[in-house]
Amino acid sequence: MYRTCLSCKKSLGANQVLEDFPVGRRLAFDSAKGRLWAVCRKCRRWNLTPLEERWEAIEECERLFRTIQTRVSTENIGIARHPEGLELVRIGAPRRPEFAAWRYGDQLGERKRKSVISAAAMLGCVGVAALFSPVILAAVPAAVMSPLLFGTSAWLHFRPAAKVRVGGETDDAGPIMPRSVVKFRALDLQTIQLLPHSGEPGFFVRILKSGRQARFEGENARRVAAGILPLFNGWGGSTRTIQGAVEEIESSGDPSRFLIDVTSRKSRPWGSFGYVGSMPKPTRLALEMALHEERERRALEGELRALELAWKEAEEIAAISDSLLLPARSDEFFRRHGREG
DSSP states (O other): OOOOOOOOOOOOOOSSSOOOBBBOOOEEETTTTTTTEEOOTOOOOEOOGGGTTTTHHHHHHHHHHHHOSSEEEEESEEEEEETOOOOOEEESOOOOOHHHHHHHHHHHHHHHHHHHHHHHHHHHHHHHHHHEEEEEHSSSSSSHHHHHHHHHHHHHHHHHHEEEEEEOOTOOOEEEEEEEEEEETTTTTGEEEEEEEETTSSSSEEETTTEEEEEHHHHHHHHHHHHHHHHHHHTTHHHHOOOOOHHHHHHSSSSHHHHHHTTTOOTTSSSOOBBBSSOOOHHHHHHHHHHHHHHHHHHHHHHHHHHHHHHHHHHHHHHHHEEEEEEEEHHHHHOOOOOOO
């Protein structure tokens, strides 16, 4: 099991309560669907745990949840706090809006809190600078002040705002693109577009990077979009915004269909499509939610394929083991006297 958050890379913490799963200070589990998440206490992201470490831990979480007295439950979702400090979130069969409010509410609230603190600190600095501006102007020559202000402005626009790892995919002919880390500047973000594409995932990303057009498709498009969208949603979202985002996803039927539909909408008055910076706030939030849920869906589908392969391999081994116990020429006997089916 990984011990750091897949998004912010901070430690998920540890608990002394679950013997089969000592990672995490807040765990969410769904016994019916067999899912277990370790919730990051720093960025509030839900990290889906690996399959091989999940089943016993889910059973243990279920038993522990029922024994804890300090808990609050609705028909679909409950939360319990162990005296040791471990928090358990039990998922029943919630409607999407209720589940989204639980899953993304803390995360977006934490973003809003950090953004408010940053904005307040910046306003404080501006206020102090304005208060002492006569002293500063008298002490610092104009020949020094102008380059300083220009340099600060340039840094704000050209600083790396996001780093995304791309490449590494292969096909029958070999590697498609070498693995690398792409840096996106704050100035680049307003040019990002999500445009329709016939292949997976139904869209590609186009962005002007350092004055040149860059295009990302397939898994790279997912990674770039997932890495950049949190920057557009940095102020978080209210319950009403989350509700609007959920309604947009439901109007398309499911997250994968929403990702295709949203690329065909006009995002600017003069008819341009797919500009993320011009999309309404609920739409941008719905995009981030849909990409996150699609990543989990593909992870679960990969687990099912792995289980199917393991089952077939186990069947072959079992058939070989059974045949070792039969006397010689048994195969010939079954071929001669056996019936089909």
